[in-house]
Amino acid sequence: MTDQPLAGRTIIDLTTALAGPYATLLLAGLGATVIKVENPATGGETARNNAPYVGKQGLSLQRRDPDDMSVSMLVRGRNKLSVTLNLKDPLARPVFADLVRDADAVVENYSPGVTERLGIDYATVREINPRIVYTSISGFGSQGGRGSGKAMDSIVQALSGVMMTAGEPGDDPVRFGLPVGDLMAPLFAVIGTLSALMQADHTGEGQHVDVSMLGALTSLVACEPFEALDAVGIPQRTGSMVPRLAPFGILPAADGHVALCAPTDAFAHGTLRAIGRPELIDDDRFASRDQRVRHADELHEVIRAWCAGRPVAEVVEVLTEHGVPAAEVREPREAVRDPLVRDREEVVPIAHPRYGTATELTATGMPIRFSAAKAGFDRPAPALGEHNDHVYRERLGYSERQIAELSTHSVI
Template structure:
């Protein structure tokens, strides 16, 4: 695709696992040429060895053939070029220098200090290309922090406070089902990268973009004033219902669960009409928002009893007829097959580059629609080192002999 927003930009991708590769996946989906640098000595990106794998016959928990590829790589590797390169090898360092001289962006998610030891940190890269945008995604910031070790998603969730925002008040911490710590930082990293690219166009100077997983997730926790709730006696953890927005929450029905969001007077009164209890609209307990919050348990109890014995479809019909925001609670399998998100390519099918669509897999698209350009993925994930010749010979101009020598010395 040449009509994408980042077409013509080149990204050197030094990332592995999830946080970094998700950022570069989005950059690739926006049109950048992403060159994924993988260590030949370790088998490349760690996610290449994440079960399950897609085989000729479908999904498997073990790799049966060399061509089998992990679902993680099938999703995160789309639209990327894979080259192998040992950055610990002095000759590998020289090859890396050739890659970044004409690149626009470098993205890395090494532990703090690793890029400096390898001689590929921002100061080193900037001497090669002053206009480079160098984006670091780490657990605690590029310089690390007190006691900062390996940053795993659950560690970040635990430290951010998000685990204590869900669940019942008397329950233990609740881990968010999505790896939200791993997936939020890349979004900010892409925002920072694109912003720095725009500034570099004006100034001719690149810069270091530094995003931490802990900072990204904690910043979202701070968007909701939990400390203020606590100060005025509102519970921070409320389980399936949210008293401060009553009526608001998740309610069991005869055949599923209903999500209800009716914090305004108009919505709340619509709920009461849907229930056949319009007489309660002028009840002093439920007439205004403040009154409903003070009597939230009683109000939620009435709604829960109404929902408990009725089919979900009947409840939705009654609520939507009154203009009340309500929806069924879906499982992930159903959600990613919604015709709307499929039509908008926010969720897309993912296929194996050799075996095709043998596993009926759904994967993230680029959930941004442009009026005058395209975003999305048109190439499957690459095999390890699949684009060595294309990048090293066609892009960098290395001869076949030079490439053969680099391979013989295990540099690539």
């Protein structure tokens, strides 16, 4: 479609796993032509071998049929073109050069030093195409360091400090259920790529965009004043309640849990009215924000006692009637089926390329709405090398003989 924000842009995708493929997924959802380069010698993208799988027999923990495709790949591969190219083979160098010659950007998430060894690093690519934007996503930055420079999400969570921001004081570290390191870095990578593309449009010169998973996540940790809180004696780990914003936190109800966010005077007073304790509004312990923080445990205990004997729906309804921000705590399976996010296509059904929509499964959509452009995913994930002919013959102009020779030598 030509009415997408990145229509006409071409991205060469050298990424694997999650952080890199999520970045290129977003670029594809914004309309860029994303050409995913996969190594035929290793079976392509590592996510192709992540259980569970979907095929003609439905969902399974093991691949039962050649057409079965990993749910991970079904999610991350949408709207991408797949070509096979063994970048370790010297015969692949001129093919890679042809791919990047007219491209707008390259996105890679190799460990530092690998692209230089393969001859596909920014310096090499820049010689071929000075306008290219070359985006690197790595654990600790393209300069390397910190051991091997390799990183997994849990390693990044551990080093960023984020594991010590959740849980009760004295608890063991808490790993976030979402792979937040793997998911935050690609967001910054997309911002950096788009910014560099805009600059290249003005200057005619591309550049290297360097994003580290550790830096991305630690920068978010630094958005909260944990150092200052520690200095004044406020616990950095507060469990389900947040005393410095009282009343604020997760409260148990009779049949579930409720999230309450009432740090302002108006919200706090609304909460006290909702629980039938309006006289506490003028209580010196709760009259001002600073006093509520000082007496947070007492305030939270009063609210907790009111919530405990009531169903979640009633608690949320009463708090909402009094203008207090509150919501039920949902399971992920329930949350992704919310009609609101479904209607806005922020969450969408997964489609298998051969067997159609797997209605029981959902995937991330494009959580950006435009008033004068389209964004989203309208093509399923490709099979390994599905677009070799389209890219090599139609886009690059290779002859049938050239393609056959590359295939014979296992380059593609």
